[in-house]
Amino acid sequence: MGFIRGKVVKTVKNAPLNDPIEYAIMGYEVSLRRREAAFVEIVSLQEASDIVGVSGELQEVVEEFAKHWKGRDKNINVALVGNPNAGKTTFFNYVSGSSERVGNYGGVTVEAKEAHFRFGGYRFNVVDLPGTYSLSAYSNEERFVREYIMNNAPDVIINIVDASNLERNLYLSTQLIDMDIKGIIALNMYDELERSGAQFDYRKLGQMIGMPILPTVAAKGKGVKELLQEVIEVYEGRSEYVRHVHIHYGHDVEEGIVAIRAGLEKEKDLVAGISPRFLALKLLERDAEALRLIARGREHERLNQTCREQTARIEALYGEPVEAVVTDAKYGFISGALKETYLEPMVDKHRTTRYIDSLLTHKLLGIPLFLLFLFVTFYSTFAIGKYPMAWIEAGVSALGNQIDTHMAGGMLKDLLIGGIIDGVGGVIVFLPNILILFLFISFMEDTGYMARAAFIMDKLMHKIGLHGKSFIPLIMGFGCNVPAIMATRMLENRNDRLLTILINPFMSCSARLPVYTLFVGAFFPTYSAVILFGIYLSGIVAAVVMGKLFKKILFYKEEAPFVMELPPYRLPTARTTLRHMWHKGKQYLKKMGGIIMIASILIWALGYFPVPEERQAAYVQQREEIARQEQLDKESREELLAESHRQERFERQATSYIGRIGKSLEPIWAPLGLDWRAGVSILTGVAAKEVVVSTMSLLYIGEEIETEKESNDRLSQRLKSFYSPSVAILFMLFILLYSPCFAAIIAVSKEVGWKWGLFVMGYTTALAWGACYLLKTIQGWFV
Numbered sequence: 001m002g003f004i005r006g007k008v009v010k011t012v013k014n015a016p017l018n019d020p021i022e023y024a025i026m027g028y029e030v031s032l033r034r035r036e037a038a039f040v041e042i043v044s045l046q047e048a049s050d051i052v053g054v055s056g057e058l059q060e061v062v063e064e065f066a067k068h069w070k071g072r073d074k075n076i077n078v079a080l081v082g083n084p085n086a087g088k089t090t091f092f093n094y095v096s097g098s099s100e101r102v103g104n105y106g107g108v109t110v111e112a113k114e115a116h117f118r119f120g121g122y123r124f125n126v127v128d129l130p131g132t133y134s135l136s137a138y139s140n141e142e143r144f145v146r147e148y149i150m151n152n153a154p155d156v157i158i159n160i161v162d163a164s165n166l167e168r169n170l171y172l173s174t175q176l177i178d179m180d181i182k183g184i185i186a187l188n189m190y191d192e193l194e195r196s197g198a199q200f201d202y203r204k205l206g207q208m209i210g211m212p213i214l215p216t217v218a219a220k221g222k223g224v225k226e227l228l229q230e231v232i233e234v235y236e237g238r239s240e241y242v243r244h245v246h247i248h249y250g251h252d253v254e255e256g257i258v259a260i261r262a263g264l265e266k267e268k269d270l271v272a273g274i275s276p277r278f279l280a281l282k283l284l285e286r287d288a289e290a291l292r293l294i295a296r297g298r299e300h301e302r303l304n305q306t307c308r309e310q311t312a313r314i315e316a317l318y319g320e321p322v323e324a325v326v327t328d329a330k331y332g333f334i335s336g337a338l339k340e341t342y343l344e345p346m347v348d349k350h351r352t353t354r355y356i357d358s359l360l361t362h363k364l365l366g367i368p369l370f371l372l373f374l375f376v377t378f379y380s381t382f383a384i385g386k387y388p389m390a391w392i393e394a395g396v397s398a399l400g401n402q403i404d405t406h407m408a409g410g411m412l413k414d415l416l417i418g419g420i421i422d423g424v425g426g427v428i429v430f431l432p433n434i435l436i437l438f439l440f441i442s443f444m445e446d447t448g449y450m451a452r453a454a455f456i457m458d459k460l461m462h463k464i465g466l467h468g469k470s471f472i473p474l475i476m477g478f479g480c481n482v483p484a485i486m487a488t489r490m491l492e493n494r495n496d497r498l499l500t501i502l503i504n505p506f507m508s509c510s511a512r513l514p515v516y517t518l519f520v521g522a523f524f525p526t527y528s529a530v531i532l533f534g535i536y537l538s539g540i541v542a543a544v545v546m547g548k549l550f551k552k553i554l555f556y557k558e559e560a561p562f563v564m565e566l567p568p569y570r571l572p573t574a575r576t577t578l579r580h581m582w583h584k585g586k587q588y589l590k591k592m593g594g595i596i597m598i599a600s601i602l603i604w605a606l607g608y609f610p611v612p613e614e615r616q617a618a619y620v621q622q623r624e625e626i627a628r629q630e631q632l633d634k635e636s637r638e639e640l641l642a643e644s645h646r647q648e649r650f651e652r653q654a655t656s657y658i659g660r661i662g663k664s665l666e667p668i669w670a671p672l673g674l675d676w677r678a679g680v681s682i683l684t685g686v687a688a689k690e691v692v693v694s695t696m697s698l699l700y701i702g703e704e705i706e707t708e709k710e711s712n713d714r715l716s717q718r719l720k721s722f723y724s725p726s727v728a729i730l731f732m733l734f735i736l737l738y739s740p741c742f743a744a745i746i747a748v749s750k751e752v753g754w755k756w757g758l759f760v761m762g763y764t765t766a767l768a769w770g771a772c773y774l775l776k777t778i779q780g781w782f783v
């Protein structure tokens with residue numbers, strides 16, 4: 001209704017039933033129902049004077065109070081738009097204090113992230129949109145961003161531009177100009193522009209294109225305040241730069257625009273809020289979305305006819321699609337604008353990058369170096385990780401012991417120690433390993449090496465019918481398959497996406513790592529890194545083989561040509577990299593807090609019930625008898641007692657629900673040489689891979705807590721008494737290959753449909769079984 005804060009409200013009169021009430025406000029007398037009036041926020045005179053710290057005359061307080069609220073709490077909706085890798089997410093994180101993933105390659109941001117903060121007396125709602133090079137509706141990102149801008153009409157768009165790559169980045173800006181939005185350009189990576197020695201009169205360019213341009217260094221937060229201040233100016237219509245500019249597309253195109261705009265006049269209600277010039281241009285380009293928009297119009301046949309005629313006319317004149325003509329004109333506009341404002345640096349600005357690239361993407365050295373980096377990553381994960389791991393283990397078992405000694409026996413105690421502490425503790429223990437792995441992955445992303453890895457792998461990826469771009473989701477799979485599966489959205493072609501998703505589970509996710517560390521540590525302590533590396537490599541081999549197979553059977557069509565981005569190398573600040581590492585680690589912990597806790601308790605319960613009271617009594621009796629046997633010395637008596645306890649525990653496990661389920665599936669595990677305990681652990685791993693180790697510790701070492709030893713050590717010892725090294729290898733292979741966790745299955749289903757989700761679950765498990773059976777057979781030849 002146009003009411004604003006800081007005005008005096010007076011009650012004029014009440015209706016007989018106290019509803020509605022008539023108020024006098026801002027010179028109006030309005031009658032509001034109580035329900036509506038509830039939206040009007042009121043403070044008393046006393047409260048008002050407390051807020052502004054002025055006491056005295058009514059008039060005085062009211063004036064102060066009005067001043068206090070002037071401009072306060074206005075909402076500004078801001079959207080961040082820009083090329084991949086221009087620093088949108090860095091900017092977003094800086095202003096919102098959040099820690100979204102940032103990566104030095106395209107396609108990490110696949111959804112819009114939103115945050116709110118206050119600045120300069122305004123409430124900012126910022127949205128971080130996916131990176132795009134243009135707003136033509138070819139890729140998912142482009143469509144998404146364009147629709148977002150059209151449907152949500154943000155108050156101000158911040159176009160984040162990579163200053164070290166102006167020409168290409170400004171292309172998107174020209175499309176924003178066409179759309180006639182209220183915008184502002186953040187000239188990000190200004191530090192790099194300065195370092196390169198280039199001179200850029202951005203103020204002048206801002207005046208030329210009718211949008212304020214301000215330098216920022218998002219990674220360090222420089223210039224961000226000034227930029228936000230200017231956003232306010234733009235929002236309030238006070239900015240001296242803002243002006244609507246037409247990019248001139250040449251006489252022929254302009255003529256087409258005029259003709260179509262005349263037709264659009266009659267469809268006003270359809271195109272409300274969209275710049276008619278922009279829409280006309282898109283119609284000339286035969287843009288699918290634009291055509292769909294006008295298809296609902298009343299006279300759409302006539303309009304369509306006009307569009308077709310105009311497009312045909314222009315294309316006949318130029319001998320190429322309208323889009324190409326327009327693109328040329330845009331680049332002409334940009335280079336013209338830059339010629340007047342931008343002075344090339346004397347030195348080669350990308351010299352360092354080129355120098356490093358000549359080594360890292362070398363024909364012969366590239367792949368070995370890449371493998372070396374991977375090896376170092378995994379080696380460090382294991383070798384450095386074992387120290388903090390030992391501390392955490394000690395802490396967890398100390399906690400268990402504390403509870404054991406201070407708490408009265410019973411089911412709750414059993415649940416606490418056996419289900420919760422052992423289960424969750426078994427997972428926390430691996431947090432250091434996972435953080436180290438994430439640290440390396442984040443570093444590779446932030447420096448730009450990840451993009452090179454995609455580049456190096458391109459040829460190899462082509463061999464399995466994918467391209468280098470698919471490599472990024474695949475390598476992200478080493479962290480967690482869920483974001484990796486979501487990251488496949490950056491692939492334009494559906495078949496490429498599907499194929500990448502199908503083989504992604506073989507990229508052994510970090511949640512499987514605890515299983516490997518446990519087995520490798522127990523069975524192959526001397527060759528830990530080599531074996532670990534081998535496992536990951538086997539996953540890659542499986543992916544390649546299956547990829548090739550799927551390509552042959554399911555999708556044999558040609559893949560789309562694509563551009564591969566190679567951003568300049570950047571040394572990320574420790575803060576950014578650590579932040580990214582932590583962000584990923586946090587996701588791991590979140591998963592643990594929820595699913596794993598529930599799964600752990602469920603599994604504990606399945607192992608705890610049914611309580612065999614008769615058998616318990618029998619064991620108690622047996623122990624009483626042992627205690628009575630006078631002829632035994634103290635030592636052997638204690639040994640017998642301990643043996644009785646152990647016997648009881650194992651018998652109990654075998655008769656528990658979980659034991660029965662695992663045993664009934666014995667025919668599946670037996671041919672692989674695995675027992676029911678291993679089988680049960682594999683089953684529970686479908687809930688979440690982290691649960692495998694905690695299940696094992698429940699099933700193999702029971703709920704006993706020994707003071708002098710750490711739980712993992714005990715588990716290792718116990719496993720060694722059960723298995724041979726060859727079975728250990730086989731088990732790890734099964735864990736590597738079989739069905740990914742529920743979260744990943746759900747991610748697949750969301751991306752490409754339930755059928756594919758179930759397919760992934762089934763085929764990976766079948767493959768795991770088959771591969772293990774084969775391995776077992778081969779092992780048999782050598783024994």
Ligand code: GDP
Binds near residue numbers: 089103105218445446
């Ligand atoms: P987005 O794809 O647009 O979201 O870009 P990101 O926010 O992921 O940033 C890409 C990379 O550029 C990251 O490695 C950032 O750390 C880095 N970066 C961001 N802003 C700046 C900046 O102003 N200067 C420099 N030197 N690097 C930056």
Ligand code: MG
Binds near residue numbers: 085088089090103109
């Ligand atoms: Mg981003």
